[in-house]
Amino acid sequence: MYRILWLVRRTRQVVQTEGLRYLLARGLGFFVACVFRYEKYYLYERVIDNIRNYNEVDFKPKIENLTLKMVSTNEQADELEAAGLEFRSQVRDSRELLDKGAVAFCIFIKRQLANIGWVVLNRPTHHILFRPAHKVDFENGEAVFSGVMTNPRFLRRGLTSYSLFKRVQFCSKKGIRVDRCLVAKNNVPSQAATAKFGGHIYAEGIFIKIFWWERWREKNTADFTHANESSALQP
Numbered sequence: 001m002y003r004i005l006w007l008v009r010r011t012r013q014v015v016q017t018e019g020l021r022y023l024l025a026r027g028l029g030f031f032v033a034c035v036f037r038y039e040k041y042y043l044y045e046r047v048i049d050n051i052r053n054y055n056e057v058d059f060k061p062k063i064e065n066l067t068l069k070m071v072s073t074n075e076q077a078d079e080l081e082a083a084g085l086e087f088r089s090q091v092r093d094s095r096e097l098l099d100k101g102a103v104a105f106c107i108f109i110k111r112q113l114a115n116i117g118w119v120v121l122n123r124p125t126h127h128i129l130f131r132p133a134h135k136v137d138f139e140n141g142e143a144v145f146s147g148v149m150t151n152p153r154f155l156r157r158g159l160t161s162y163s164l165f166k167r168v169q170f171c172s173k174k175g176i177r178v179d180r181c182l183v184a185k186n187n188v189p190s191q192a193a194t195a196k197f198g199g200h201i202y203a204e205g206i207f208i209k210i211f212w213w214e215r216w217r218e219k220n221t222a223d224f225t226h227a228n229e230s231s232a233l234q235p
Contacts, residue, residue: 037209040185043134043218044199048179051165051172059165061158063109068166071104080106086113093128097147100125103170105163114151115159119167119179120144134182134205134218141177148190161193168197 060066071077071087074095080087087106088094090113094104097118102125107115120126121143126133129146136142145167150159171179182205183190203220 035211037207039207041182041205041207042185042191042201043180043182043203043205044194045178045180045202046168046194046197046199048168048172048176051168054165056165056169059158059162061162063157065110066114067108068162069106069108070166070170071106072098074098077104084111086111091116097125097128100128102129105166105170107159107163109154112151112153114154114157115163116147116149117145117160117163117167118147119170120146130182134180134216136180141175143171143176143179145179145181156189160190161196164193164197 069076069080069085071080077087077094077098081089085106085108091104098104101122103119103121105117105119106113118129120129122138123133123136126136126138126144126146129144136144145164148160148163168179181194181199183194185204203218205216205218208215
């Protein structure tokens with residue numbers, strides 16, 4: 001029921017802001033993705049041990065009316081929506097994700113959701129955001145960063161880097177020792193942001209989907225030194 005409501009809200013918003021032609025193109029792309037997907041990823045890991053040495057001011061974008069909200073319960077999500085901040089209308093599966101223990105880091109510019117990134121702390125939530133899910137040892141202090149999206153209007157404004165800093169800071173306070181994430185091989189900006197915060201590539205993965213058949217394959221490798229040259233944490 002919640003997914004249907006989300007689709008209705010999202011469809012109305014896309015038609016109002018982007019037009020019917022854009023909606024039809026997106027719909028066609030979504031249909032093709034449901035039938036066939038072939039995606040290549042880098043798998044990153046980061047040891048969370050030095051975030052306290054850095055200042056939030058160095059990473060927070062200098063944008064007026066910018067607010068970051070951490071959302072860990074559906075009650076908090078409902079409060080945001082009641083206050084006029086976009087959340088339910090923009091975030092798919094938010095109710096289920098929050099019910100299962102995921103934490104959303106939302107950056108709003110005025111009332112508009114400009115960026116979101118999730119911290120995943122258990123396997124059930126991991127399977128919602130990425131299926132089939134890559135290997136993560138949740139029982140021994142590992143977490144996943146996933147579901148990162150930036151509103152196209154606010155690309156290249158440093159929002160992902162700021163969100164990433166706050167998520168690493170959150171994990172440090174919770175005693176999480178390692179976080180892991182997937183970054184598409186063609187997503188160079190996200191690769192740069194991940195490397196800047198100490199993330200390094202430990203494997204590559206391929207996801208294949210043909211109708212209802214899915215396969216995820218990981219290949220560990222140490223030959224990614226070219227991607228780790230800027231892995232030191234810096235503003």
